[in-house]
Amino acid sequence: MDNQQSSLLKRISDWNDKEGSAVNIRANGKSVIRNTTENVSILTKEDKEGIDIIIKPGTKKENVHIPVIISESGMSELVYNDFYIGDNADVTIIAGCGIHNDGDRLSAHDGIHTFHIGKNARVKYREKHYGEGEGSGERIMNPQTEVFMDEGSSMDMETVQIKGVDSTVRITRAVVGKEAKLDIKEIIMTHGNQYAKTQFEVDLNGEESGVHVVSRSVAKDNSKQFFFSKINGNAKCMGHSECDAIIMDQACVSAIPEVTANNVEAQLIHEAAIGKIAGEQIMKLMTLGLTESEAEAQIINGFLK
Amino acid sequence: MLELKNISFEVNDKEDKKEILKDVTVKIDDRFIAITGPNGGGKSTLAKIIAGIERPTRGSILLDGVDITEKNITERARLGISYAFQQPVRFKGITVKDVITLAAGKHICTKEACTYLSEVGLCAKDYIDREVNESLSGGELKRIEIAMTIARGTKLTVFDEPEAGIDLWSFQNLIKVFEKLYKSVKGSVIIISHQERILNVAEKIILVSKGRIQEYDDKNKILPKLLNPAKGGCKFYKGDAYHG
Ligand SMILES: Nc1ncnc2c1ncn2[C@@H]1O[C@H](COP(=O)(O)OP(=O)(O)O)[C@@H](O)[C@H]1O
Numbered sequence A: 001m002d003n004q005q006s007s008l009l010k011r012i013s014d015w016n017d018k019e020g021s022a023v024n025i026r027a028n029g030k031s032v033i034r035n036t037t038e039n040v041s042i043l044t045k046e047d048k049e050g051i052d053i054i055i056k057p058g059t060k061k062e063n064v065h066i067p068v069i070i071s072e073s074g075m076s077e078l079v080y081n082d083f084y085i086g087d088n089a090d091v092t093i094i095a096g097c098g099i100h101n102d103g104d105r106l107s108a109h110d111g112i113h114t115f116h117i118g119k120n121a122r123v124k125y126r127e128k129h130y131g132e133g134e135g136s137g138e139r140i141m142n143p144q145t146e147v148f149m150d151e152g153s154s155m156d157m158e159t160v161q162i163k164g165v166d167s168t169v170r171i172t173r174a175v176v177g178k179e180a181k182l183d184i185k186e187i188i189m190t191h192g193n194q195y196a197k198t199q200f201e202v203d204l205n206g207e208e209s210g211v212h213v214v215s216r217s218v219a220k221d222n223s224k225q226f227f228f229s230k231i232n233g234n235a236k237c238m239g240h241s242e243c244d245a246i247i248m249d250q251a252c253v254s255a256i257p258e259v260t261a262n263n264v265e266a267q268l269i270h271e272a273a274i275g276k277i278a279g280e281q282i283m284k285l286m287t288l289g290l291t292e293s294e295a296e297a298q299i300i301n302g303f304l305k
Numbered sequence B: 001m002l003e004l005k006n007i008s009f010e011v012n013d014k015e016d017k018k019e020i021l022k023d024v025t026v027k028i029d030d031r032f033i034a035i036t037g038p039n040g041g042g043k044s045t046l047a048k049i050i051a052g053i054e055r056p057t058r059g060s061i062l063l064d065g066v067d068i069t070e071k072n073i074t075e076r077a078r079l080g081i082s083y084a085f086q087q088p089v090r091f092k093g094i095t096v097k098d099v100i101t102l103a104a105g106k107h108i109c110t111k112e113a114c115t116y117l118s119e120v121g122l123c124a125k126d127y128i129d130r131e132v133n134e135s136l137s138g139g140e141l142k143r144i145e146i147a148m149t150i151a152r153g154t155k156l157t158v159f160d161e162p163e164a165g166i167d168l169w170s171f172q173n174l175i176k177v178f179e180k181l182y183k184s185v186k187g188s189v190i191i192i193s194h195q196e197r198i199l200n201v202a203e204k205i206i207l208v209s210k211g212r213i214q215e216y217d218d219k220n221k222i223l224p225k226l227l228n229p230a231k232g233g234c235k236f237y238k239g240d241a242y243h244g
């Protein structure tokens, strides 16, 4: 990796080689660093771009890093990563994508992640998306995540896109089994003319299954955001989705929730709030000596934490 | 020293103009002043005009002889004015430690932030990492608001009904906070209050009603009038026996 790639990597990942954890770093379409452990194997796919990550049952407290970086203008890729997480495993998966585009051609990473989560397994998934570069070429990321959760499993998913991604369409689908719990937190900030669309579709199929979707976003300048969420309660279950957005300048945010109960024991809630920063919040921080723009920055920082 | 000269404040209420403050002139150079008066009289508006949150329609404001009428909220805060809101503001994602640090205006260690919380009767370790959001009760929020002014320690602090919602916490402690504050900053503390025990420790009391200063005098002269309704005392006033 060159210096630019290393600094891009630092933006989206805290991986270091001393950790000894399983890792696959993909840079400009090639796997440049790979390490596997006794419990975590990483295999290159034969039929298409991407990898299979296989985690043995009972694996405890391991981290798996799979960052992707693109520093070549005009590079466009579609990558499939499939995760097989064994029963009772407890792992943290740190993904992320950074694009540096100094050219005038479009750079894009479309990643399709599929998770097969075994019985009583616990997965923590962290993902950061970041773009930078001086060129006029667009930086585009379209992640798709499919999650299949077996009995008693849990997944805690946190995705962050703070800067520099011109266009993103994010689709997350999950099928949640008996007593399984899915927690999703999405953080998005868009600026300039950026476009971000996120779509969640969750089927709560198992008895006592649950999902909690939280989206916190800030839309600045002329950017546009769309939030769709669809939760189907097909058994005795709990579903909650919450979209909370701050809108600024000439931005546009729309939130379209859909909750469907197919079972009398399904409990589904959706909350959506879109509004500008409350004037009294800015004023309060100004009475502490902050300028108006410092106050605004503090409020947004906190909101997106 | 704070001086308000001929302050008027008008708002457009539907078609009509509504005058909320009417030609208010007052000089505050004592250490401990209480402002009292009926609801809707204009007390909070006066406090907001001092802090720069509202701009007067007419008149001027001087701090230590310097005209600050045109200064904005930030500039006034930096000149040494603090204002604890009647209705404190909530923030998603911002913690108690964050707001205390912002108030202090510099990096402070958790231990220091905790001492400010302890001074307002909050068990610091339970609160320091909590978000200043809907999960806090009104009373908790009020105390955090007060802790922020302690962390700022400026020469002028205005508290807007600090006693509201802190019934379970002793007034004695609240009064200690004010005493300590004016001792350490050698400035003025202005407290908007309906509480006898707070009015009782003030040096002077200002009675604000219908947008005007109706009376401004030594506590000993004003308090008896407030206390005795038969001689024209006021209902808004909360003595020890009165909790209306
Ligand atoms: N911006 C405003 N627009 C219209 N009316 C206002 C505004 N600010 C205050 N008022 C009115 O002015 C009066 C005085 O309010 P306030 O200063 O809050 O009184 P107090 O703090 O003494 O209870 C009230 O009747 C209130 O409704």
Ligand SMILES: [Mg+2]
Pocket (backbone or CB within 6 Å): B043, B044, B045, B086, B160
């Ligand atoms: Mg008031």
